[in-house]
Amino acid sequence: MSVLEVTYYAANAVDPDSGFTGMNIQLDADPIWVNTGDSLRGHEWQYTLGANSATGIALDGARECDATMDCIDYAAWDRARRAFDADLRAMRDNDSADPGTLIVRYDPVGGTPTQWTVKALMVKAEPQQISASGHVRAKLTFLLLGWWHHQLDWQHFTPKATTGKWLDLPTDMPFDLMPRLARTVHNPASTPMPFLMKMHGPAVNPGINFGTNFYQVLITLDERETIEIDSVEGQRSVILRGSDGLTTTDIFDKAVRGGGLGSGNYIFEPISPGDTTITWWGDYELDVAIVEEDSEPPWSI
Structure with missing residues (x-):
């Protein structure tokens, strides 16, 4: 059984604590989590149908996927969404700016951790439930940009x-x-x-x-x-x-x-x-x- 960790790395956000560019937003534990993140899986290939064939076959280069987020700290959510926005602002102002990275890490009990990454952006947040106690549930829309990658040992x-x-x-x-x-x-x-x-x-x-x-x-x-x-x-x-x-x-x-x-x-x-x-x-x-x-x-x- 593996423990699943999900992190978004905001390449263009400046960490207010350290002053360094680049922030990790953890999405698998309090105060913010995306539950099982099921929708981050799945994929779709593009193709054109012929009479008895398919042409133009390619992996959909970018696709949207939704994830349900729960957050129990408004301040933490403010920090996270501003980090998400930093990547979008950077790409708006500079076509060569780097997007963020979504990181999925599997930590098996007694095994070696394995990490997969994909270039990504968080492009939409739709609040669905808000409570006075500081809990917010929202539907997040991520844009996944291409293939997932896993670097093997040198x-x-x-x-x-x-x-x-x-x-x-x-x-x-x-x-x-x-x-x-x-x-x-x-x-x-x-x-x-x-x-x-x-x-x-x-x-x-x-x-x-x-x-x-x-x-x-x-x-x-x-x-x-x-x-x-x-x-x-x-x-x-x-x-x-x-x-x-x-x-x-x-x-x-x-x-x-x-x-x-x-x-x-x-x-x-x-x-x-x-x-x-x-x-x-x-x-x-x-x-x-x-x-x-x-x-x-x-x-x-």
Whole structure:
């Protein structure tokens, strides 16, 4: 049996207590809860019917869902709804602003907690019952924006520590070559999935094969610099993180995108199901994490 936790992260709200941007609104315990949150599940695919076929098949990119909320503290509800509104205000004023995130966390007794997230907005609140004691019941309308996501554990590859050997060239050269190493990365899903990747410097134009696709960024990485790649649709990015661990630079234009999906050298190519062989010149470390996508949070957790 799992304990269900539901949280809304307001990306654009400023926490009045800490002064930091970003607020978590817990929706599964006093003073605010959305009961079982059943309506947050479910999904709908779009399609066009033909004579004996269906075309234009795609997951409904955004859908509305209603949830019944109970709150026993008016002040807490004021704080929550202003945080919800902060995300909507930000997106009204700036098309590139981030929406909020709805977080569903399963905490099984004696097991490992599992968390699924979806980009979301709370767009409507309709009070249905109000009492003098401070209780309000309302119907909340959430806008769910696309797929639910669950990041799997990072898989770390340290080639230098693993081999410790270099290839001895047949001719007399002042250097030898690090061998081209082969490892495997595992995607437990039944379909190709997006990923997160970190390439750690030093490295020059680091590139790596996952199966038949080559991922490369044309840049020189200094010691302790890192390239961070996010291939999740709607948030794709290629970032250079400086040696201080804090400074970031957008290097999207340095990533090789080839002819796009299926071209063989697309930086955001999803990783195939099962075990995929990865090969690269073993002169730098990297980390890879599969990001599972699902049309709704799993029922079997």
